[in-house]
Amino acid sequence: MENFIATYQSELLTTCITIAVLLILKFVTNKTIRKVGKLSDIVEARTLLITKYVSGLLTILGIGALTFIWGVNYREVGTLFASVFAVIGVALFASWSILSNVTAGVILFFSFPFKIGDKVKILDKDIESEEPYLIEDIKAFHVNLRKENGELLVYPNNLMMQKAVSLINTKELHKVQDELI
Structure with missing residues (x-):
């Protein structure tokens, strides 16, 4: 030794x-x-x-x-x-899409402008709904989005970075509405 x-x-x-x-x-x-x-x-x-x-x-x-x-x-x-x-x-x-979703998940962690509980509209021609979605959960591969009628949309992270997403921040809306009243 x-x-x-x-x-x-x-x-x-x-x-x-x-x-x-x-x-x-x-x-x-x-x-x-x-x-x-x-x-x-x-x-x-x-x-x-x-x-x-x-x-x-x-x-x-x-x-x-x-x-x-x-x-x-x-x-x-x-x-x-x-x-x-x-x-x-x-x-x-x-399975390149899995790798791109994980990479997008890491990028979204550090620069994601949306949080769980926010409402968003995804401007994608493949999504027929104009109704906003509630961000229910953000996972490693996808984001869980729920409509008011209960319908769940599981949307890949890489598409959240590629498609236009508009934020309807309900917390800020409520704050502005409370200040006006």
Whole structure:
């Protein structure tokens, strides 16, 4: 054991530093995401979802850093990663809309002008209704929109970014109406 520690002293020290930096980064990003979620009045479930995405990304970066630190044979790892990424690439190409919806969900988390409880109109020729929808929930892949008659529309996140959406903010309307009365 002493021989192992003496032989790999620099790698062990660098590994400890890398893990500490990753843990600090995870803590800081989680705090930042929670603060953004709280300031933007975003539902806690959405905040936790984005936190999971960032944590996964940091874990992948950490694994990559550790393989670099320990000097893993890149030819063997390269072959493994090439095979894995080829399979993942084919799977993502086959389901590109899922990837675009997840990406749109992350983007909408940080720059979404609408919140749960707001009323919106989607200006899409495929949606025949002129009636506004209530935003009931915002998920990783889609947004749940409900009409006043109870009809539920599950609308993909990527279309929320691509189509024109007008906000009928009922909270602001009520505030203005109360001030006028």
